[in-house]
Amino acid sequence: MIATSPITSMPGLLLFLLERLMNFINTIVTTIIRNNPGLLLFFAAYAHSNDIPEILVTADLRQSTTMETASSLTIVSEQVIEARSAQHFEDIINVIPNVNFASGSNRARFFQIRGIGERSQFVNPVNPSVGVLIDDVDFSGAGTIATLMDVQQVEVLRGPQGTRYGANALAGLINFSTNEPDDAFFTSVKLSGGEFGTQTAGGVLNVPISETFLSRFVFESHKSDGYVENDFQDSNTTNDRDELTSRAKFSWQVKKNWSLNLSLASIDIDNGYDAFSLDNNRHTLSDEPGFDRQNSAYVSLKSSWQLETMNIEVLWNQSDSDLDYGYDEDWSFTGIHPWGYTSTDHYFRERDTTSAEIRLLSNESGRVFADTTDWVLGFYYLSSSEALQRQYTFLPSDFLSDYEFDTFAIFTQLDVALSDRMTLSAGLRLEQRDTEYDDSDGATFSPDDSFWGGKVALEYLAGENTLAYGSVSRGYKAGGFNIDGSLDTDLRSFDEEYLIEYELGVKTLLANERVALQLAIFYDDRHDQQVKSSVVRSRPDGSTEFIDFLGNAAEGTNRGVEMDINWFVNDNFNINANAGWLNAEFDEFINEFGEDLSGRDQAHAPSYTFSLNFNYQQGPWFGSVSADGKDNFFFSDRHSIKSKRYTLYNASLGFESGQWKVTLWGRNLTDKDYYVRGFGSFGNDPRNFYVTEPYFQYGEPRVTGVTLQLTMGG
Secondary structure, three states, X not given: OOOOOOOOOHHHHHHHHHHHHHHHHHHHHHHHHHHOHXXXXXXXXXXXXXXXXXXXXXXXXXXXXXXXXXXXEEEEEHHHHHHOOOOEHHHOHHHOOOEEEEOOOOOOOEEEEOOEOOOOOOOOOOOOOEEEEEOOEEOOOOHHHOXXXXXXXXXXXXXXXXXXXXXXXXXXXXEEEEOOOOOOOEEEEEEEEEOOOEEEEEEEEEEEOOOOEEEEEEEEEEEEOOOOEEOOOOEOOOOOEEEXXXXXXXXEEEEOOEEEEEEEEEEEEEEEEOOOOOOOXXXXXXXXXXEEEEEEEEEEEEXXXXXXXXXXXXXXXXXXXXXXXXXXOOOOOOOOOOOOOOOEEEEEEEEEEEEEEEEEEEOOOOOEOOOOEEEEEEEEEEEEEEEEEEEEOOOOOOEEEEEEEEEEEEEEEEEEEOOOOEEEEEEEEEEEEEEEEEEOXXXXXXXXXXEEEEEEEEEEEEEOOEEEEEEEEEEEEOOXXXXXXXXXXXXXXXXXXXXXXXXXXXXXXXXXXXXXXXXXXXXXXXXXXXXXXXXXXXXXXXXEEEEEEEEEEEEEEEEEEEXXXXXXXXXXXXXXXXXXXXXEEEEEEEOOOOOEOOOOEOOOOOOEEEEEEEEEEEOOEEEEEEEEEEOOOEOOOOOOOEOOOEEEEEEEEEEEEOOEEEEEEEEOOOOOOOEEEEEOOOOOOHHHOOOOOOEEEEOOOOEEEEEEEEEEEO
């Protein structure tokens, strides 16, 4: 129960009003259900539950529950993933407030949090703003492989993770945690089919080899024709999906105080890419459709010791990835028009990463300063190498480059109990990065940079079930270089970007612990903002070429609110509602065309996002209905083309009996047309004499299907 102490402050008054409001709503709903026999059949007899599920956050330095973490975060559970028959992170991204993605590919690879994040990569090396971890392995900027088979939960921490993760998490961190091995033998098989040739077959085999040595094996194959018709080739599979996920996890309790966890995975994404149409519809004319592939293998090892005064965690991982991306640049076929041209652009990257981390964490016996302070001390190392081969029609020979960097960081955090109710948390991270780059055009760069970031947070327990907090964070992103030798000297390199974030939040249980509320207000002050611009050049045949480059061309402010409400109406019915409001503007920015964009919204920063989910289970029957909405937003900082605002409706209905479960599901039930990528600063249609016009890539149309799951043992 929440303490009913006198209201002596504005936050106390707000909490008081919120609790009274939720109690009032709950009373109304209870009365309606009890007095309406029709609804009674649907909701069953009213009986509230005090057991709000406790969800652990694993992405932070210490494991804690959602309600104990002084940060704005969203956790998408396995139940939500299954209800939407989600195959990839992009299928659930609309559930998460103030998170967006950029396509321009078959699968989403780049993500934005609170309006901050990259949208594409071609020749230049990219320093990600959004960290992506899969089983503790760094896949920042390579989110194509974010498949969701046997994923326990997806954690999204919004705001700079300057202490936890450093340079790759200026905007936040997305952490994918797959299920750990269980101590019972069982096997599970999943078969799914749907529209557009969607076929999925997967299985989980959990084997306890001994009482202390457990294993889990996962396999899934997913195929789809895609959502595009190529009229020139008379084919509906030029934008197809062929995705294979294989994982193995082992858990070994070596001794009572020592455990080892090993994760192995191979994820092979072999998708087509044929998404843009000269006629701005789902009908393309490409004679040389492209591809969007990522083949990644990784190993991740975690060792944990519980000693007398501290715990020691050692993490080591290695990943090897082939990232291939290519497209038909003219979006058409040879001979479509006398003014037409023919061109393809293909990129083949080989990326290898190795990282190691050591964390020393105090336990109950290891607190310092008169037993008031928990502490963390850690060391981190990351080595990354990336070799690129570009095959482009208008190059005399293949372009080759090698990009390597080594990062070493030391970080620490102190959590000081100032009183029974108040805790001061302070974290700091120091990072050193050494970079080497060279290419076949003779460009060489070798910058050495030092960075720092961190967070100071004050937490206050306003009641038994209420946490209020305020924090100041500093996040950073490494600088870099533009490799095109034809650029002016002052455009060849750019500096570090950093931001200062101020956040206030409250997390509380209301209405007799049936409602979990999270509310956060943030203000980000961005400095030396890295913005993509381009130089437009004409080829001899009259077509145009764009030379992209990054620079510290802007200052910006990103501010907003995030809210998440999880309401357990009764044992059978719960409602989850979340929303994000975002105002992300340039304070100062003059683009490459000399236009002053000060005061304009930043790209990929919709002013609102929301998701409303209704979930019901009665006996063997279960179902869900959801609505996801997003405001329009600019696709780029160098043109004024916007997406459409939209609301997507999804639903599922299922029956579970004994060992088997069947689910009917549908996404985008109203078949809403919406855009996931757009261009507006060039013309590509010779039939229109290459007049500048907007071009759009469409999001997923209505897709319905059925999934059958069979589980034996357990």
